[in-house]
Amino acid sequence: MRKKLRLISSLIAVLGVLALGATACGSDDSSSGSDGGALTMAIVAPSASDDLAFSQSMVDSVNALDRDITVQITDGTFIVEDAAAAIRGYAEDGVDVIVAHGTQFGASLAEIAPDFPDTTFVWGTATDTQGLDNVFAYAPAADEGGYVNGVVAAAISSTGIIGVVGPVEAGDAVSYINGFTAAAEAGGATVNVTYTGSFGDVALAAEAAEAHLANNADVLTGTAQMVVGAVGVASDAGVPWFGTQSNQTSLDPDLVVASQVYHWEFALEEMLELRDNGTKGGQTFEINLANGGLVIEFNDGFELSDDVKAAAEAAIAGIIDGSIDTGA
Amino acid sequence: MNDKSNNLLEMRGITKYFPGVVANSDVDFDVRYGEVHTLLGENGAGKSTLVKILFGLYQADKGDLLLRGEKMEISSPSDAISSRIGMIHQHFMLVPTLTVAENVALGMPSTRRPLTDLDKASKKISEISEEHGLAVDPSEIVEHLSVGERQRVEIIKALYRDAELLVLDEPTAVLTPKEVDDLFVILRRMADNGRGLIFISHKLREVMSLSDRITVLRNGQVVGATTPDQTSREELAQMMVGRAVRLTPDLPPNEVKESRLSLNNVSVKNDSGTLAVDNVSLEVRAGEILGIAGVSGNGQREIAEAIAGLRPIEPNGLIEINGSNVSDTNTRSRRDQGLGFIPEERVPDGAIPEFTVGENLILVDHETDNFVSRGLFSFDKISEHSSQLVSDFNVKTPSVNTPTSSLSGGNIQKVILARELSASPSVLLACQPTRGVDIGAAEYIHNRLIEQRELGTATLLISEDLDEVLGLSDRVAVMYEGKVIAVVSGEDAEREKVGLLMAGITEAVDA
Amino acid sequence: MNDFFTSSVLVATAASAIRLATPYLLASLGETIGQRSGVLNLGVDGVMLLSAFFSYWTVLQTGNLWLAVVVALAVGVIMGVLYGIITVFFEATQGISGIGIFIFGLGFSDLMFRQQVGTPKPVQRLPRVDIPVLADIPYIGEPLFQRSLLTYLAFALVPLTFLLLNKTTFGLNIRSVGENPQAADSLGVSVERTRFAAILIGNTLAGLAGAALVLQLGIFQPNLTQGMGFIAVALVYFGAWRPLGVMGGALLYGLVNATVLQWKSLGIIPVSISDLAGMAPAIVTIGALILLARRVNAPAALTKPFSRH
Structure with missing residues (x-):
């Protein structure tokens, strides 16, 4: 009896671990294996590869690369140690380029990268390479898209109050929100910012949005993967929403006004070229409106007046030519 | 009313095996209407x-059970309860x-x-209380009841289910002598009403006073x-143990000398912070045994722990061993003053069950030079010392390297006794030294x-x-509600x- | 601060608190029944995740909210049977088995979501159901009587759970097997059956909690609960194993969360201490527990498997 029960409970645990493992390991393993010429790449990402946000932006970008590559993905590694193990595993397998998609993986990378001098590690969002010459760093100028979104948001708000739902006050969330706030306030709006304290708590994000609505906000935006809850609240209330990181139009085809989309491929393309020419790392890249790494994708399903559209275009142009300071 | 000569219960050839043991081997046992039959x-x-087995908690491997003549x-x-057991x-x-x-009412069908x-249910409980003299308030929460009252609730539970055959498994273990007397009156009345009672006990005095018939198992x-009128306590003890036993120890006269342990105005709090020992003063002298009598829970445990240094005493009290104040010292230094201690809980307080017999035997003085050379245990010395004690104290164990947990309670107690006595204590604190041990070991x-x-x-x-x-005692101190309410000399200490x-009744005694 | 004490903001905060409290309340009431029978279930979060996913998936496929609730109940029953077999019949260690259930629920809901759905898609949310007359009462009408049916059910279950535990023979059996299973057994009360039934009810309510969460949000994503189930277990301790106390805990937790979010929105809590303020619900709840600490003991047989031998 005792033995049986131990067996059963360990079986359950094993089942659970297997289920977790099945999702965490190579859910998008498109490598064909032995075509020797192709470059091999791997992505290690902290959330789901289809989160409509941070992780998805990188997966989409790598898939958009115009090159003969094979890609392996380990996603959902919100535990840093798991990510580190995956990164080291890929390096040991001889993968050429490994993307460590998360600021929090920096310390692990500093340990792993020196052991594999022939491998290129791509790490972000980060603004330096920690002095490692086989690490490329990347960061988005998220404030730029935030600024453009903010210009439009202030223009379409009638109450003049805009609610922002952020996760934790760090990384590209801060720069997006700062850019957004600067533009919206310049446009005469009041911006209420809530950092919920969590990247994953959908319920809290939803209630944060509700709180903004109670305070008369009539336009909402937010960043990180938990905002799907806030978008739902916006939908219910019929309030316009601005997205970032990925195109969030699918969450509400009627109310998502525009999304700032990260196209990491522009930075990745340059890194791969450098690698082709023998430079394995040591440089930092920023994607922005000017280099095409950031794109504001407007939703045709949301009608914007010509004035507003023109203002947005002007903001984009101003940021690119440097005449506008996003305040970030 | 059923005829008193008829069998209410008959168990025939009951055999029950447990892994490695035969717990019951071909046991025949019966109970008639209206009798108390002791096991x-x-x-x-x-x-x-x-x-x-009778109550359906175990199943017999062999044998038959007949109730009111039917198999x-x-x-x-639930089967047992519906058969009015x-x-x-x-x-x-x-x-x-x-x-x-x-x-x-638990487990009973409800009309609503x-x-x-x-x-x-409360109404019926009151009726039963009245009929059988079992006073208890149905709306009271059980944890607020005294032990005696809880016992009454147990009996009411059986009567509420209209039990005709009542099994009482060591029902007096926690009662005061007065409560035992009251209980026996109730039980006797229940038998007189035609019920059959099975009384289980190892207290020979009670068995002799309550039983109609006695069956001895070994x-x-x-x-x-x-039956009680055909036997004596000594004979019953002999049947239980299988050899002649002396039940009452002979206390030869002894010379009593200087005071060794003295307690002055000692008060001790229990775990919940209330006063468990209230201003007790006692003195134990060389060559005497001072016995503390009392119903469990009247401060005995706390006073023992205070003497052993396991529980702090209130500031105004004083404990002296051999004349030196040990009130604030730890157990180790009290032992160094000559204190030996047999704790109430054999396991785990007295001996560590996972340790071998040998290890438990040196537990107290394992740091001394006797067993250590150059910072390491000398296993030869330990083994020699423990083997000597095992043979001196008649400990039945396969070897000194046997885990203590596989010994019987009596033998574990002997291990503890051997360890404590081998240090030649000048003061010995012995708590419940024979609780749960065989008559022979006791x-x-x-x-x-x-x-x-x-x-x-x-x-x-x-x-x-x-x-x-x-x-055993030269003098008997009686504890009641944390106080020593009387100290009587051994000769004057009559049971009643x-x-x-x-029970806290001093008037009758003084008179 | 004055912005906060306007009727519309206070009403919105109360409504938010009640929405947030609903899944906790359902899960905690279920856990209360289980724990009163002596069974600790740390797998609540896993059951919530499974039921949340499957009811979300049902709405996605059929658009039928009530079918989704039925599916959530079914998931709860299935997980209850599983946990009951493990803990009652195999007498497994409850703590670790519950964690096993949690890990299974976390992993399996994630796997199913990626295979069957992929990208989060919004679905219909639970409709607001106004209770006639009461819904129109100023101030309290909106937060209390303009909610979803699952919220009404959660709060209705508070007195029902109280009645079940304290006034029925089944409740008496539950309490006795949780305190002294040997005593219950000696009176012919089946400890196994009673605990199994309590586990079943507990898991079914956890299933309902998952449905309430996901159908309030109208969207699912991996690890949607973010450990809500564990908070629900903690709220049982907070509530001293009493339905009313558990409700108080769930409401307090929801209210502090809602207030913090409202204050953040109003700028009463500046962005600079925003992350710190995120700990407020836990701190206030623990603080309240210390202040109110009554000497209530856990069911004596909690986590102890029962066997006659």
Whole structure:
């Protein structure tokens, strides 16, 4: 009896671990294996590869690369140690380029990268390479898209109050929100910012949005993967929403006004070229409106007046030519 | 009314195996209407197994069970209850957080299904209380009841289910002598009303006073059946143990010398912060045994722990061992002053069950040079020392390297006794030294304590077994609600008088 | 601060608190029944995740909210049977088995979501159901009587759970097997059956909690609960194993969360201490527990498997 029960409970645990493992390991393993010429790449990402946000932006970008590559993905590694193990595993397998998609993986990378001098590690969002010459760093100028979104948001708000739902006050969330706030306030709006304290708590994000609505906000935006809850609240209330990181139009085809989309491929393309020419790392890249790494994708399903559209275009142009300071 | 000569219960050839043991071997046992039939035997003799089979908690491997002349299969307690069998378990089967009425109604069908019907239950409980003299408030929460009242609830539970055959498994273990007397009156009345009672006990005095018939079990077998008027306590003890036993130790006269242990105005709080020992002063002298009598829970445990240094005393008190103040010192330094301590809980307080016999034997002085050379244990010395003690103290163990947990209670107690006495203590604190041990082992332990007295040790004996206290003590101190309410000399300590004192009744004694 | 004490903001905060409290309340009431029978279930979060996913998936496929609730109940029952078999019949260690259930629920809901759905898609949310007359009462009408049916059910279950535990024979059996299973057994109360039934009810309510969460949000994503189930277990301790106390805990937790979010929105809590303020619900709840600490003990047989031998 005792033995049986131990067996059963360990079986359950094993089942659970297997289920977790099945999702965490190579859910998008498109490598064909032995075509020797192709470059091999791997992505290690902290959330789901289809989160409509941070992780998805990188997966989409790598898939958009115009090159003969094979890609392996380990996603959902919100535990840093798991990510580190995956990164080291890929390096040991001889993968050429490994993307460590998360600021929090920096310390692990500093340990792993020196052991594999022939491998290129791509790490972000980060603004330096920690002095490692086989690490490329990347960061988005998220404030730029935030600024453009903010210009439009202030223009379409009638109450003049805009609610922002952020996760934790760090990384590209801060720069997006700062850019957004600067533009919206310049446009005469009041911006209420809530950092919920969590990247994953959908319920809290939803209630944060509700709180903004109670305070008369009539336009909402937010960043990180938990905002799907806030978008739902916006939908219910019929309030316009601005997205970032990925195109969030699918969450509400009627109310998502525009999304700032990260196209990491522009930075990745340059890194791969450098690698082709023998430079394995040591440089930092920023994607922005000017280099095409950031794109504001407007939703045709949301009608914007010509004035507003023109203002947005002007903001984009101003940021690119440097005449506008996003305040970030 | 059923004829008193008819059998209410008949168990024939009951055999029950447990892995490696035959708990019951071909046991025949019957109960007639209107009688109290006692099952007597040592721990592990098979009494509890037999009644658990009767109550459906175990299934017999062989044998038949006849109830009111008909063969029955009892496979669960509900079968037993519906066959009008009631059982008062050794450990109360009560839910402390529930009321008396809830405890009694538990498991019974309700007329207001799915709701409970506690008003109706309370009414019936009051009726039963009145009819049988079992006073208890149905709406009271059980954990607020005294032990005696809880016992009454247990009996009410059985009567509420209209039990005709009642099993009482060691029902007196936690009662004061007065409560025992009251209980026996109730039980006798129940038998007179035609019920059959099975009384399980190893207290010979009670068995002699309550039983109509007595069946003795040893090693799972029936070794004899008799009636009180055809036997004596000594004979019953002999049947239980299988050899002649001296029940009452002989206390030879002894010279009493200087004071070794003295307590002055000692007060001690219990775990919940209330005063458990209230301003107690005592003195134990060389060559005497001072016994503390009292119903469990009147401060005995706390006073023992305070003396041993396991529990702090209140600031105004004073404890002295051999004249030096040890009130604030730890256990180690009290032991260095000559204190030996046999704790109430054999395991885990007295011995570590996972340790070998040898390890437990050196537990107290394992740091001394006797067993250590160059910072390491000298296993030769340890082994030599423990083998000597095992043979001196008659410990039945395969070797000194046997894990202590595989020994019987009596033998574990001998290990503890050997360890404590081998240090030649000048003061010995012995708590419940024979609780749950065989009569044979108890006899041995008693003789050792008397021998120690002759060697001049001052012994403080704390025991719930009144016979033990009365038989061994030069003086008897009675504790009640944390106070020592009387100290009487051994010769003056009559059972009845001490029994009344244990219940807090001093008037009758003074008179 | 004055912005906060306007009727519309206070009403919105109360409504938010009640929405947030609903899944906790359902899960905690279920856990209360289980724990009163002596069974600790740390797998609540896993059951919530499974039921949340499957009810979300049902709405996605059929658009039928009530079918989704039925599916959530079914998931709860299935997980209850599983946990009951493990803990009652195999007498497994409850703590570790519950964690096993949690890990299974976390992993399996994630796997199913990726295989069957992939990208989060919004679905219909639970409709608001106004209770006639009461819904129109100023101030309290909106937060209390303009909610979803699952919220009404959650709060209705508070007195029902109280009645079940304290006034029915089944409740008496539950309490006794949680305190002293040997005593219950000796009176012919089946400890196994009682605990199994309590586990079943507990898991079914956990299933309902998952449905309430996901159908309030109208969207699912991996690890949607973010450990809500564990908070629900903690709230049982907070509530001293009493339905009313558990409700108080769930409401307090929801209210502090809602207030913090409202204050953040109003700028009463500046962005600079925003992350710190995120700990407020836990701190206030623990603080309240210390202040109110009554001497209530856990069911004596909690986590202890029962066997006659």
